[in-house]
Amino acid sequence: MAGPRRWGWRRERQPILKAVDFAIRPGELIGLAGVSGAGKSTLLNLMLGLARADSGEIWCQGRRIQPGSVRVLRWYRRVVQYIPQDPAASLDPRMRVRELVREPLVHLGIDGDHRRRVSEALAQVGLDGSFLERRPESLSGGQAQRVAIARAIAVRPRLLLADEPLSGLDLPVQAKVTQVLKSLNHDADIALLLISHDLSVVCRLCQRTLILDAGAIIEDRPTAALFRQPAQAHTAALLRAATTFSTTLSMPVPPSEAAGRHPTTQEIPS
Numbered sequence: 001m002a003g004p005r006r007w008g009w010r011r012e013r014q015p016i017l018k019a020v021d022f023a024i025r026p027g028e029l030i031g032l033a034g035v036s037g038a039g040k041s042t043l044l045n046l047m048l049g050l051a052r053a054d055s056g057e058i059w060c061q062g063r064r065i066q067p068g069s070v071r072v073l074r075w076y077r078r079v080v081q082y083i084p085q086d087p088a089a090s091l092d093p094r095m096r097v098r099e100l101v102r103e104p105l106v107h108l109g110i111d112g113d114h115r116r117r118v119s120e121a122l123a124q125v126g127l128d129g130s131f132l133e134r135r136p137e138s139l140s141g142g143q144a145q146r147v148a149i150a151r152a153i154a155v156r157p158r159l160l161l162a163d164e165p166l167s168g169l170d171l172p173v174q175a176k177v178t179q180v181l182k183s184l185n186h187d188a189d190i191a192l193l194l195i196s197h198d199l200s201v202v203c204r205l206c207q208r209t210l211i212l213d214a215g216a217i218i219e220d221r222p223t224a225a226l227f228r229q230p231a232q233a234h235t236a237a238l239l240r241a242a243t244t245f246s247t248t249l250s251m252p253v254p255p256s257e258a259a260g261r262h263p264t265t266q267e268i269p270s
């Protein structure tokens with residue numbers, strides 16, 4: 001569906017990304033993990049069409065994505081949306097939730113009943129109508145993150161690019177936001193690329209994991225297999241670092257293999 005191929009991007013003659021070649025299939029939950037400086041943000045900027053690669057290409061549904069092609073990027077924003085790392089900073093403090101969630105619809109010239117779309121998007125992230133008139137300052141971190149997700153899904157994208165969507169949230173709130181992302185994937189069939197330095201976050205959510213190390217994808221495997229037997233020493237080190245902070249890694253069960261059903265967003269408390 002979407003993905004870069006053989007990317008390179010240089011700053012002052014130093015390549016930041018060297019061997020990056022992967023595709024994201026429709027409805028897939030895929031994690032991209034790597035230590036600080038591995039190139040995650042650079043890759044994200046390229047995938048968002050915000051920066052141009054020195055070499056290589058990015059394609060989405062048969063169209064090549066690159067900065068400058070305004071018409072293609074406008075179409076691309078309807079297909080691929082972004083969930084920022086710091087929702088508090090990304091939400092305009094002067095706007096109400098109603099306006100914040102509607103803004104991308106207006107910006108992208110999407111026709112239709114915006115009121116209904118806004119309410120539906122909020123419901124999908126487990127926020128009811130009482131949030132419509134609230135401003136960002138009155139939201140908790142988890143609520144602000146869910147408003148940021150509602151903004152992204154209001155345009156009904158097929159792929160979400162989420163940059164460290166759980167960072168800065170305490171553990172119970174992380175669990176709620178994780179559940180929202182799982183439900184969006186399961187119920188609305190939205191693919192997700194989750195970018196994180198923390199493999200335990202990827203393990204909780206993703207069926208497939210990519211490991212980025214010094215600008216190269218060194219592993220691209222089903223999450224369960226990667227956790228059982230990392231092929232690279234670097235991955236094993238990342239796993240050890242993650243287990244230091246989390247006990248969830250002792251029993252890695254990707255969503256596709258987990259027994260039982262996911263709670264719906266209506267069952268998730270605000």
Ligand SMILES: Nc1ncnc2c1ncn2[C@@H]1O[C@H](COP(=O)(O)OP(=O)(O)OP(=O)(O)O)[C@@H](O)[C@H]1O
Nearest residue numbers: 011012016034035036037038039040041042043197
């Ligand atoms: N504008 C720039 N000029 C020069 N070097 C850069 C620039 N942006 C990034 N880099 C370098 O590219 C490498 C990858 O940076 P990037 O921000 O993509 O890593 P990251 O994996 O997202 O790290 P973090 O998790 O800390 O955000 C780093 O060595 C960084 O110093």
